[in-house]
Amino acid sequence: MLTSLVEAAPRPRPAYRSFRTSVSRVVRMSPHFTRVTFSGDELAEFGTAGLDQRVKVVLPIAGRGFVDFPEGEEWYQAWRELPAERRNVFRTYTVRAVRPADREVDIDFALHGDLGPASAWAMQAAPGDEIILIGPDELSPGRALGIDFRPGTVDTVLLAGDETAAPAICAILEQLPADASGVAMIEVPTAEDVLSVRSPAGVEVRWLARGGGVHGERLVPAVRDWVVRTCCAQGCIPGAPTSSAAVRDLVAAENADLEDAPLWDVPEGSSLDGDCYAWLAGEASVIKTLRRFLVREAGMDRRQVAFMGYWRRGRAELD
């Protein structure tokens, strides 16, 4: 009897699953940011854990839409086995907001031209367009899968990233406790790309406009400067490089050194307390430059540094 009861027990719901949606609103927030709102009845069960929750945005194939896209828990394996021309492209994005009661999810796309299929899609997105999101299932015990911001109970947070990390940083800022302290530094293409965001009084938010410079040109010196001033008053590390050329050289050296594996290391932060937690995301060589500085020069424990290469110059996201 017991055996048959055990056999009959339902399998736990998968942490991630596909949600069929269509675009209901498109708002061009700035020259390089577009917010797309996705709607659909299935989104009533979309995960609400927030923070830097990542999802996959599955794009339609011209003339075929999603007819070949596999459903179910084993979708990825089934997708890989399809012939290339029947494989929908997908890319990774962050949930900027979720409103289950309205059956809506917002995603903020950083536009970088029509070189990449996701950016090209977002530039043309219009109400009625169909899209599949692979995202967290609120009813699953694993609903927090895909969240990498795990600061434990540290005193100070350092959030740093480029425009692709802006949605995650903004969502994290809005969920930090009211007494949080630290800094968020977000490098964006132009001064017109500065967005408004709610944040605790003790967390300084600095938007850094690149204004035609290379990725990292404003972010790297700003992070170094903040760490030197805030964490190393006794001068335990060298000061920030001052010239753009010096930053470009640092970032280029890291780019040349990057291997093919995704640049990603997210420590389990639940045991952290006191001190500082750094969350870094954006272009891989910039993030590697920052991480090297924090760990090797500033002496931060690598368990206090989460770093995520969200994209890599000259490389499409692996399908």
Ligand SMILES: Cc1cc2nc3c(=O)[nH]c(=O)nc-3n(C[C@H](O)[C@H](O)[C@H](O)COP(=O)(O)OP(=O)(O)OC[C@H]3O[C@@H](n4cnc5c(N)ncnc54)[C@H](O)[C@@H]3O)c2cc1C
């Ligand atoms: C966990 C995670 C969360 C992310 N969240 C977001 C998000 O919320 N919003 C967001 O906009 N992006 C986000 N990204 C980054 C996004 O997935 C990449 O930018 C992705 O490469 C875009 O796909 P694409 O099809 O436009 O370009 P791809 O086909 O992947 O790349 C084509 C070319 O464009 C270049 N490229 C890619 N992105 C950029 C860029 N931003 N600027 C300049 N050149 C670029 C590549 O180097 C490549 O040469 C996230 C990535 C990860 C891993």
